[in-house]
Amino acid sequence: RMSALETAFRKFAMYGDTAATGNDMTGKNFSKMCKECGVMDGKAVTSTDVDIVFNKVKTKGARNITFAEFQQAMKELCGKRFKGKSPEEALQAMYALTEGKEPGNVGVTKATTAGGVDRLTDTRKYTGSHKERFDESGKGKGMAGRENLNNNTGYVGAYKGANTYDKKP
Incomplete structure (x- = not known):
């Protein structure tokens, strides 16, 4: 049986890619997962941190991370995200954020129903x-x-200064 964490990992891993098996995750989807699950909070953990950790845990030359590497990434990030907690507590809190989650707006763009x-x-x-x-x-x-309605009343069609000849500017 898959853990709630692994289920979430797979859902995010397959997000936006119809051919994905869910066994590994792209950096883009890892970043999305961190953002949507509240791992990335913009203060303790920024998108830069997430990118750095992603590149640190993935196999050299690989483009994606496996579930095991994902867990490693979570270990790396949890200390930053939950400062002051023990590594074990921080990791549990990190898992609690992601377990059972799935990518938001799965249909992504909703057409406005109003005509x-x-x-x-x-x-x-x-x-x-x-x-x-x-x-x-x-x-x-x-x-x-509409502004600037011309009353084309001059001798020349586009002349705009009708009746202004005698007036001093």
């Missing part, structure tokens, strides 16, 4: 000059909502 049109026509989401294009009710103002 694209609903999203794009929700005028509350517009900011800056774009929000000027709608009135309070969210109804578009059409051309009037």
Whole structure:
């Protein structure tokens, strides 16, 4: 029977790779596991620490770590993560963080269920000059909502300074 720890290891090892057997884990997935299980807390244990330990325990030339190497990595990290605890307690606490866990958001990207049109026509989401294009009710103002309407009333089509000849700048 597999331990809860090994089960978690396998689930993370297979994450994002359909061909993975779950017997070994990539650095990316090891890092993901440490992040999601709270091993990496950003203070005592950073992503750099996790990468260093990963490279330290893996077999030279290998790209992945085995479950045994993973346990070694946990030993390396537990002292940092649970300072002041005995090595044995720290390791148990480390295992407690990871046991029974599985990769979060297994489906990863969830499509927004609201239709694209609903999203794009929700005028509350517009900011800056774009929000000027709608009135309070969210109804578009059409051309009037866009800035710089030219009244092309000069002799030349694009002339913008109608009736300004006599005015001093």
